[in-house]
Amino acid sequence: MEKLKYALFRFMYKRNGFDDLSRAILSWTLVLCVISLFVRNSIFNAIVLAILTYNMFRVFSKNISARRKENEKFLYFLKPYAIQYQQRKTHVVFRCKNCGQIIRVPKGKGKIDITCPKCRTIITKRT
Template identity: 45%
Template structure:
């Protein structure tokens, strides 16, 4: 039985970021009518997303599915990058302070507790004073 499943899945595209996102949206849409009355439209939309997600997972057209995933990642990169940066700042909040260069907008990380310091931007070489 296991060999049959492996043979079936051989040459298939599999899961990627877009298919995982579609699966989460599908499940959310399908469970939403449990909490909200008259939201059956979300159930059917979730069902369609689930079908499309499985179509992508079992597809043999790997080049097209890869292109779709790359387009999805390009469109969501600004959002994920923003949250990744916020997470990094939060993790380092006790040891470092972050400043934005007034000249070019570059984020600059400075150790905390050094008092008033002159910060030189590594990108544009503009100097500004700040308290760490």
Template identity: 45%
Template sequence: MNKLTYKLQQFMMGRNGTDALSKASMALAMVFYVLSILTRSNLLYLITIFGMGYVFFRIFSKNISKRYTENQGYLRMVSGVRNRWIQRKQYKFFRCRQCHKTIRVPRKKGKIEVTCPICGKKKITRT
């Protein structure tokens, strides 16, 4: 067993391995697989196959810097969504109509005037 472990470690040396993006892609591929079974859809099954191919491509890739950059972009996106989800009870989020910047204001303050920090556009709204 130790010999097999050593061989596997030697094979994976210099390769990307699993990261957060490959794990999320694997989970998404599994969701498509279950949906393809339930609906008996060949299209969803084909999407599953391509998704799994992408996961294996990421895991066995030797271009570590490129995979690292992709993973960092994914983590930045997910952390923004996660932080907003956590803060949803304390803050209300608005999007400026002019510059599309997301503005966070405290909840339960009644009617307030929200000013965009980027463009200065003002809006009166309830929180």
């Protein structure tokens, strides 16, 4: 058992491994696998298999810097949604379309003009 552990450790050395993006892809594909049990469509199954193959490619990839960039892009995309989920009862969270700054405004204020604190762009939004 110890030998197997060591072999696995050596195999994964200098490889990307599981990051946030690959864990997210894996959980989505698990959901898709359950759906595919009921759908029974070969194209759908091929797509699920392709996504899983891509995920395995990412996990075993030795180009760590490229995989890290993909993961950072994913986290950048996900961040406002994560904050929105945490504060869903009190705030509306979105990203400025001009500069990408995350902006958080209180909920239930109606249609308001919001000035981006970073680039001073005025955004009209219903909260």
